Amino acid sequence: MRDVLRIEDLVLKFRGYTGVTEVLHGISLNIRAGERVALVGESGSGKSVTARIVLGQLQELRSAQVQGGLYFEEQDLNRLSRRQWHALRGTHMSMIFQDPTSSLNPVFTIGVQFTEVLRRRDPKLSKEAAAKRAGELLNSVSIHDHARVLNAYPFQLSGGMNQRVAIAMALANHPSLLIADEPGTALDVTVQAQTLHLMHDLVERTGTAVLFISHNLGVVREFADRIYVIYRGRIVEQGPTQAVFENPRHAYTRALMAAVPRITGGGVPEIQDMDGAFFDPLEVHGEDRP
Numbered sequence: 001m002r003d004v005l006r007i008e009d010l011v012l013k014f015r016g017y018t019g020v021t022e023v024l025h026g027i028s029l030n031i032r033a034g035e036r037v038a039l040v041g042e043s044g045s046g047k048s049v050t051a052r053i054v055l056g057q058l059q060e061l062r063s064a065q066v067q068g069g070l071y072f073e074e075q076d077l078n079r080l081s082r083r084q085w086h087a088l089r090g091t092h093m094s095m096i097f098q099d100p101t102s103s104l105n106p107v108f109t110i111g112v113q114f115t116e117v118l119r120r121r122d123p124k125l126s127k128e129a130a131a132k133r134a135g136e137l138l139n140s141v142s143i144h145d146h147a148r149v150l151n152a153y154p155f156q157l158s159g160g161m162n163q164r165v166a167i168a169m170a171l172a173n174h175p176s177l178l179i180a181d182e183p184g185t186a187l188d189v190t191v192q193a194q195t196l197h198l199m200h201d202l203v204e205r206t207g208t209a210v211l212f213i214s215h216n217l218g219v220v221r222e223f224a225d226r227i228y229v230i231y232r233g234r235i236v237e238q239g240p241t242q243a244v245f246e247n248p249r250h251a252y253t254r255a256l257m258a259a260v261p262r263i264t265g266g267g268v269p270e271i272q273d274m275d276g277a278f279f280d281p282l283e284v285h286g287e288d289r290p
């Protein structure tokens with residue numbers, strides 16, 4: 001199966017007042033057509049920056065220095081102009097975020113945003129045809145009161161509703177890759193689970209490949225075919241989801257697993273770090289988690 005995305009030896013550095021900090025130390029990963037791949041790691045490990053590099057956003061920052069191979073559907077992304085890269089976003093590759101309101105524009109109605117998104121791929125699409133297509137897309141995420149939703153601004157809808165709209169919009173142009181960065185973690189857990197199921201069904205139906213970013217191995221287990229574990233800017237483990245769960249090889253992966261909340265929990269085991277030092281798995285959970 002061909003690769004939709006291939007990242008080779010990706011290095012990211014930021015220039016700041018205190019000098020240069022290397023954040024990614026040579027990351028490689030690939031996603032095949034239709035595959036659901038998870039990138040899992042603690043807060044600050046480099047998940048979102050990896051996504052933003054694929055979208056070409058970090059390269060636009062003067063303080064960021066990006067090196068490494070980036071191939072999307074066999075195109076060398078590094079050879080694209082800014083404008084060509086921009087044109088890929090929202091058409092061939094799309095993205096949904098943790099907080100649905102940041103995927104949507106607050107100052108336009110949902111209907112206007114759907115039309116804008118659909119016209120990226122089909123500039124001559126009439127308003128009527130766009131509305132019809134938007135209605136079909138809303139059906140696909142189980143929203144049936146089309147008129148109300150299309151005329152609403154994002155702030156007039158619930159978080160869960162906005163998340164579903166964001167998913168429908170992200171998939172509107174049949175992208176071959178969807179990047180989902182902690183989708184729905186800003187929502188309550190039941191709504192999050194519903195939207196994940198919905199997304200799962202949709203990508204299965206459309207054959208869209210997904211890069212699914214999460215700090216939660218429990219969620220990843222449900223969703224992904226294959227997992228990459230990232231730790232402090234390095235991929236420390238990778239493999240099919242089941243294999244990683246049955247036989248986690250890296251101490252950090254075991255620590256992440258220990259941090260997945262269980263209903264019948266025992267004590268939290270102490271786990272040996274990659275460097276041989278002991279660290280507390282609870283710390284791995286991230287200090288800034290709610």
Ligand SMILES: Nc1ncnc2c1ncn2[C@@H]1O[C@H](COP(=O)(O)OP(=O)(O)OP(=O)(O)O)[C@@H](O)[C@H]1O
Pocket residue numbers: 014023041042043044045046047048049050063215
């Ligand atoms: N624009 C920037 N300038 C300087 N440093 C940055 C910038 N963006 C991110 N970083 C740093 O890069 C590292 C990786 O950040 P990133 O946002 O990818 O983490 P993450 O794995 O997505 O974490 P989280 O789970 O909290 O979302 C962090 O140390 C962060 O402080």
Ligand SMILES: [Mg+2]
Pocket residue numbers: 047048049181
């Ligand atoms: Mg992030």
